[in-house]
Amino acid sequence: DTEVTQTPKHLVMGMTNKKSLKCEQHMGHRAMYWYKQKAKKPPELMFVYSYEKLSINESVPSRFSPECPNSSLLNLHLHALQPEDSALYLCASSSRAFTDTQYFGPGTRLTVL
Amino acid sequence: DAKTTQPPSMDCAEGRAANLPCNHSTISGNEYVYWYRQIHSQGPQYIIHGLKNNETNEMASLIITEDRKSSTLILPHATLRDTAVYYCIVRSQGAQKLVFGQGTRLTINP
Numbered sequence: 001d002t003e004v005t006q007t008p009k010h011l012v013m014g015m016t017n018k019k020s021l022k023c024e025q026h027m028g029h030r031a032m033y034w035y036k037q038k039a040k041k042p043p044e045l046m047f048v049y050s051y052e053k054l055s056i057n058e059s060v061p062s063r064f065s066p067e068c069p070n071s072s073l074l075n076l077h078l079h080a081l082q083p084e085d086s087a088l089y090l091c092a093s094s095s096r097a098f099t100d101t102q103y104f105g106p107g108t109r110l111t112v113l
Numbered sequence: 114d115a116k117t118t119q120p121p122s123m124d125c126a127e128g129r130a131a132n133l134p135c136n137h138s139t140i141s142g143n144e145y146v147y148w149y150r151q152i153h154s155q156g157p158q159y160i161i162h163g164l165k166n167n168e169t170n171e172m173a174s175l176i177i178t179e180d181r182k183s184s185t186l187i188l189p190h191a192t193l194r195d196t197a198v199y200y201c202i203v204r205s206q207g208a209q210k211l212v213f214g215q216g217t218r219l220t221i222n223p
Contacts, residue, residue, distance in 0.1 A: 004156075031209070042200065042213030043157065056209055090156050101147075102211060104156035 003027070004105035006091050012111045015081060021108045023074040023091030032074040033102060034066060035090040043090055049074060050096070081112045117201045122218040131188040133217055135201030138182045143206045146177060148186045150197040151216075157200065160186065191221045 004025045013019050023032065031050045035043040048056035049068040063085075065077040074091055088107045094100040118136040125131040137146065147162040161168055161175045163184075168175045174187040188195055200216040 006156075033210075042215060043211075044213070045210040048209045050209070058210075088154070092156075101159055101162065103159060104149075106156045107154075109154070 004091055004093055004103055006105040006108050008108060009106070010109045012113060013078065013081065014113050015083070018077070018079045020078065021076040021089055021110075023105055024072055025093040026072055027093065027103075029093035029095050030071055031094045031096055031100070032068060033092040034074070034076055035092065037088040037090060037107070039087075083112050086110055086112045117203055117214050119199075119201050119214060119217045121215065122220070124220050124222055125191050127193060127221050127223050128190055131191040131195065131219060131221070133186040133199050133219060134183065135186070136183045137201070137203045140181050140203055141205070144203050145206070146175065146184050147202040147204055147211070148173070148175065149200045149202065151200070152197040193221050193223065195219065196221045
């Protein structure tokens with residue numbers, strides 16, 4: 001089973017709202033990732049967590065705040081977003097951060113008004 | 114990681130083999146070739162990967178040239194559900210991230 005789940009599927013928020021995206025996997029993977037995908041563009045890495053510690057931040061603005069409360073769960077807290085942050089947010093996981101195949105969730109479609 | 118070049122789009126008839134090419138002429142010895150696909154508005158789906166040898170699984174076959182400068186993903190009997198964007202990614206051992214290129218939009222026609 002290579003399932004990564006993400007909630008919610010869709011999210012609409014205003015620029016002053018605070019919301020969170022959730023990602024979960026029960027494959028025992030120890031690396032988890034957030035990617036952002038704008039319309040008609042390929043996915044781009046935002047963050048990598050390895051063994052629940054942040055190991056890569058691709059210079060993402062602080063209005064995006066990742067959190068990894070345990071090895072199965074990854075959150076992305078959103079605050080004061082801009083309309084240009086509207087995108088598909090993808091979570092992925094892999095056994096370890098190095099060399100291993102990444103498996104993606106279905107994504108959360110975010111619209112910022 | 115080495116850069117990849119893929120045709121922006123391809124068409125294939127249903128039931129025929131779909132052959133998707135990828136050039137990675139600057140690939141180095143410890144870099145793997147990965148293939149993912151993304152069906153419209155879904156998350157990318159892992160298909161297959163390889164280092165030097167050809168690989169086959171239940172979804173596809175991966176043919177890597179002897180000099181490793183190019184590869185071909187083969188979907189042996191394409192169906193309408195194989196319509197997607199296919200990404201060829203070169204990833205070095207130890208690299209934590211996947212760097213996606215623009216991919217090939219494959220359309221399977223009835």
